[in-house]
Amino acid sequence: MKSLIKIIKSIESKICKNLFGLITGIIFYAGTLGLPNKVYADDFYVSILGDDSRIEQQAQNSETPWKTIQHAIDSIIGTAENPHNIKVSEGTYLENIIMNDYESIWGGYDSNTWERNIKENKTIVDGQHNETVIIGANHVIIDGLTIQNGTSHKGGGV
Numbered sequence: 139m140k141s142l143i144k145i146i147k148s149i150e151s152k153i154c155k156n157l158f159g160l161i162t163g164i165i166f167y168a169g170t171l172g173l174p175n176k177v178y179a180d181d182f183y184v185s186i187l188g189d190d191s192r193i194e195q196q197a198q199n200s201e202t203p204w205k206t207i208q209h210a211i212d213s214i215i216g217t218a219e220n221p222h223n224i225k226v227s228e229g230t231y232l233e234n235i236i237m238n239d240y241e242s243i244w245g246g247y248d249s250n251t252w253e254r255n256i257k258e259n260k261t262i263v264d265g266q267h268n269e270t271v272i273i274g275a276n277h278v279i280i281d282g283l284t285i286q287n288g289t290s291h292k293g294g295g296v
Contacts, residue, residue, distance in 0.1 A: 216240030245282035
């Protein structure tokens with residue numbers, strides 16, 4: 139009986155080692171395909187018709203956007219694992235913006251449909267001649283904005 143138990147344990151050990159090797163191989167193969175490390179970005183919405191008193195979850199819905207770009211930037215925290223997109227509808231935003239890492243700004247959206255057309259839906263950030271209009275950050279994209287009326291000895295636009 140003891141020798142039978144020894145044989146069963148030996149077989150069980152070999153099966154576990156082979157199964158572990160198989161699972162490790164599958165995980166490694168999937169990793170080389172780039173499957174487990176996908177990065178998804180969260181979208182937040184800004185419109186001149188919006189409201190900065192809304193909470194973060196509300197601003198992730200295009201029907202309940204924030205009003206100002208800087209409020210959006212100050213209210214969210216983008217990371218390498220979870221970068222954020224701030225989608226801004228057409229209109230003129232009288233702001234000087236200081237960006238954070240991993241938080242991109244995309245202009246040119248229609249405030250009703252949230253379809254993007256940067257030629258038809260002009261999104262203007264106007265610094266009102268008050269310093270640099272946008273101070274950038276690392277790992278960001280600024281696209282679809284008209285930047286105007288910045289004033290600074292270091293650069294008035296971006």
